[in-house]
Amino acid sequence: MMMNAESLVASAGINLGLAVVVLTLFSVLKRQPGNAPVYFARRIAAGEPLPLDRLRPSFAWILAAFRLSDDDVLRHRGLDALVLLRLFKFGIKFFTVCSIVGVLVLVPVNYTCRQGLTRTKVSYSTDSFTISNVGRGSNRLWVHFTCLCFILFYVSYLLHKEYKQILDLRIRHISYHRHRPDQFTVLVRGIPLCTEHEARGCNVDHFFSKHYPLTYQSYQIIHSEKNVEELLSVASSMERKVKKLQKQAVRKCNFWHWISSKFQPNAADVAVHEETLKGVYRRIRLLQCENVLKQKELPVAFVSFKSRIGAALAAETQQHVNPLLWITELAPEPKDVLWNNLVIPYRRLAIHRIAVFIAAFLLTVFFAFPVTAVQGIVQFEKLKKWFPPVKAVQLIPGLSSVLAGYLPSAILNGFIYLIPFAMLAMASLEGCVSRSRKEMKACSMVFYFLIGNVFFLSLLSGSLLDQLGESFAHPKDFPSHLASAVSAQVNFFVTYILTDGMSGFSLEILQLGLLSWHFIKAHSFGQETKKLPYLYGFPYYRVVPIVSLAILIGMVYSVIAPLLLPFLIIYFLLGYAVYVNQMQYVYEIGYDTCGQYWPYIHHYIFISVVLMQITMVGLFGLKSKPGASICTLPLLVLNILFNEYCKIRFLPTFRHCTIQIAKENDDRDEKEHIEGIQESTLNSYQPPWMRPVGFDQESNSLIQPLVSS
Numbered sequence: 227m228m229m230n231a232e233s234l235v236a237s238a239g240i241n242l243g244l245a246v247v248v249l250t251l252f253s254v255l256k257r258q259p260g261n262a263p264v265y266f267a268r269r270i271a272a273g274e275p276l277p278l279d280r281l282r283p284s285f286a287w288i289l290a291a292f293r294l295s296d297d298d299v300l301r302h303r304g305l306d307a308l309v310l311l312r313l314f315k316f317g318i319k320f321f322t323v324c325s326i327v328g329v330l331v332l333v334p335v336n337y338t339c340r341q342g343l344t345r346t347k348v349s350y351s352t353d354s355f356t357i358s359n360v361g362r363g364s365n366r367l368w369v370h371f372t373c374l375c376f377i378l379f380y381v382s383y384l385l386h387k388e389y390k391q392i393l394d395l396r397i398r399h400i401s402y403h404r405h406r407p408d409q410f411t412v413l414v415r416g417i418p419l420c421t422e423h424e425a426r427g428c429n430v431d432h433f434f435s436k437h438y439p440l441t442y443q444s445y446q447i448i449h450s451e452k453n454v455e456e457l458l459s460v461a462s463s464m465e466r467k468v469k470k471l472q473k474q475a476v477r478k479c480n481f482w483h484w485i486s487s488k489f490q491p492n493a494a495d496v497a498v499h500e501e502t503l504k505g506v507y508r509r510i511r512l513l514q515c516e517n518v519l520k521q522k523e524l525p526v527a528f529v530s531f532k533s534r535i536g537a538a539l540a541a542e543t544q545q546h547v548n549p550l551l552w553i554t555e556l557a558p559e560p561k562d563v564l565w566n567n568l569v570i571p572y573r574r575l576a577i578h579r580i581a582v583f584i585a586a587f588l589l590t591v592f593f594a595f596p597v598t599a600v601q602g603i604v605q606f607e608k609l610k611k612w613f614p615p616v617k618a619v620q621l622i623p624g625l626s627s628v629l630a631g632y633l634p635s636a637i638l639n640g641f642i643y644l645i646p647f648a649m650l651a652m653a654s655l656e657g658c659v660s661r662s663r664k665e666m667k668a669c670s671m672v673f674y675f676l677i678g679n680v681f682f683l684s685l686l687s688g689s690l691l692d693q694l695g696e697s698f699a700h701p702k703d704f705p706s707h708l709a710s711a712v713s714a715q716v717n718f719f720v721t722y723i724l725t726d727g728m729s730g731f732s733l734e735i736l737q738l739g740l741l742s743w744h745f746i747k748a749h750s751f752g753q754e755t756k757k758l759p760y761l762y763g764f765p766y767y768r769v770v771p772i773v774s775l776a777i778l779i780g781m782v783y784s785v786i787a788p789l790l791l792p793f794l795i796i797y798f799l800l801g802y803a804v805y806v807n808q809m810q811y812v813y814e815i816g817y818d819t820c821g822q823y824w825p826y827i828h829h830y831i832f833i834s835v836v837l838m839q840i841t842m843v844g845l846f847g848l849k850s851k852p853g854a855s856i857c858t859l860p861l862l863v864l865n866i867l868f869n870e871y872c873k874i875r876f877l878p879t880f881r882h883c884t885i886q887i888a889k890e891n892d893d894r895d896e897k898e899h900i901e902g903i904q905e906s907t908l909n910s911y912q913p914p915w916m917r918p919v920g921f922d923q924e925s926n927s928l929i930q931p932l933v934s935s
Contacts, residue, residue: 237635237721241728245800248732253284255741264737264744266811267759291806303809304818305399306662309392310766311806313773313827317798320384321780321791327373328788335369336360356787358713362850371854374785374842378861381781381835382868389828389876396821396880397887403818404891405900407910410530411557412540413659414445415572416550417525426523433552434529437545441536445529446908448568450522454915457510464503526568528557530907534888542882556883558660560910562817570657582656586671589648590678596641597683635718635725642680646672646768653767662819665767666826673771673830680775681837684718712841716787719779723790726776727797731804737812763816764809766823773801774827778834782841825880832869839865 256265259276266276299308336359353359360366400409420429427447434442531537537556545552553572557563570578649671650664658664740760780794809815839862846854 237724241724245728245732248729248736249285252732252736253287255736257284260748261741261744263759264741264812267761268811268814270759271761271814287807288803291803294806299809300395300399303815305392305395305821306766306818306823307764307809307815308395309821309823309827310769311802311809312388312392312824313770314798314802314805316384316388316831317773317777317780318795318802320381320777321784321794321798323380324377324780324784325788325791325795327376328784328791332357332370332373332785332788335366339364339366355789356713356716357785357845357849360849362848364849364851367846367849367851367854370785370842371846371857374839374858375861377784378835378839378865381831382865385828385831386868386872389824389872392821392824393876393879397884399818399820400887401891401894403820404534404894406559407530407907408557408559409534409888409891410443410532410537410907411911412529412531412537412554413557414527414529415525415553415568417447417527418551426525427527430527430529433545434540438531438536438540441531441533441539443530443532444908445527446911448524448526448528448565448913450524450569451565451913451915454510457506458915461503461506461510464506468500468503524569525571528908528911533892535885535892538883538885538888542885557911558662559817562660562662562819563911564654564659564661564664565913565915567654567657567659575657578655578657582652585652585655586649586675589645589652590675593641593645593675593679594683597638597679635721636729638680638684638722639725639730642676642772645675646765646771649675650767660817661763662817662822666823668767669770669823669826672767673774676771676775677778677833680722681778684715712782713786713845716783716790719783720787720790720793723776723779723793723797726772727793727800731797731800735804735807761814764813769805770823770827771830773798774830774834777831778837781831781834781838784838785842786845822880825877828872832865835865836862 255261262270262276269276296308296312299311333355336356337354339360357367357370360370414430417426417430419426420432423429427445430445430447434445529540531540541554541556543554545554550573646668650668653664653668653671656664656667658667744760776794776797780791783790839858843855843858843862846852846858
């Protein structure tokens, strides 16, 4: 299938126009004070001043994003945020160099390969600039092989450099934030019942006092919270209602308020609601009493240690001959803990993982139907044969170009937008003990989903549909079939990058759905809602895999279709500016794993490089250049060896707590005479259902905080 220049121009024009309109609209709307809860949610929550100025559109935020230093991001947003921005910078660096090589070397080689092409064919097809224009057996293919070698060594250099730098930043970041409670705390699961006292809590104390007498400090057993959480939900709803009624009661009495009071509850109704709320609080206190909690102990506890090295040794050591008992790991940050998942027994986690895998697989399979339908629009000539009424589209000039150029990628991106949320919900069922682990799991699920559906299925449902049976019958021919399909689907992936980049990033910063909901809510539920910020955690699970897919597409087409690469530079530049703005003003950085997203990103890029090499092996074979195919195989082996080296050299420091770093941080505290950190560690891991409940001081009601007894 030849690249249709008209479809490509239509897609580029629509996406560029939409991006300009949306970014201009954003630059105006963000300056309106009424929209501050949407565009400055993080600043409102932090109590910081807002840069508001009515009706003065400005694009200065784009330049400001590129002036932001890595140190500022690391200091104010954490290492995970910096890792994401380094992913965008990686894309900018890599595709800038590849674009220079592609435009200056590969494009002239491809374009001048066949002098016999007619002017008409060249003017209506951009295939002349791709490797498809190179004849079979041409010695010019060695130029492509040389560029492939350069790209592979360059990406390996960048990956090694980034891995090393982020590892150094991780060590510095851990040392800088060495007073975090998770560095002194171990999560223990699979706690057996104490046969002497019929309790698990005392068993924790006995076990760690015996095996870690010098470093063990204290423990906090986790209890079943179902009834308490239900009552807390009821109490929270009733408290909001009581506060609203109290505000209505203290309003000044004027004519309009007198009229409205005829339809509002009187003071007696407020007192009844207050008394009911007090009753709910008393029931919560009763369930929070120590005697009641002892009957609801779970085989899970947070154990604190006097030193970081003590916690590290306990977390990295098998505690019992039975590996299903006394399972230890370093605790996540207190704000990162998923308390509800701690209820799931450790022995059942394998079943949860299998169920989640099956659900994700089924979602991937069922998603094949919309992807195939989208590809039917791309294959416009085939669509006319399957559905003759579509021929009417050709009666409107230019509409077929829009239909084949922009509409498929727009529909596909619309479907894909929902996938990360579905995968995140599935990952929640797996039993992850922290939100960061859940989102990392969702990250991988989304990435493999995108590879299966957006990349491979787009190829299969396009030009490979007729060869699918042959591919299964002859697996050794897979590289050649993949190469044939990749060459034929250049047009679709160019439009996908344009839509996901220009339109997708522009709509991300506009927050159209949230802005619409804010407008409806503010004009339907009263003025109070206008000041409440819409604060959400940063969606790593959505951004990382989609950006990684863009890198995969760019990798595969870096030698095949170099004209795709300049679009990717724009993609990463705009994405970087957008997400710097979102980190500064919109999203809350809810947790910091000290850079543990980078090993996942490295793995995604490694898969991209492997697919690029397999594709080039097949493509050189299709072009009757077996020597180039054979020479590419050692490059594939070298890439795998490089990845194994990175896993041995860098990955363990991300997965495990280093005893050396823990000891150095302990020594620094001792040298600086810093004490008392460990004493408050367990207080940070108090479950939300154990917090004191009652009216606040403004409500003039007497409800004292709970003291366990």
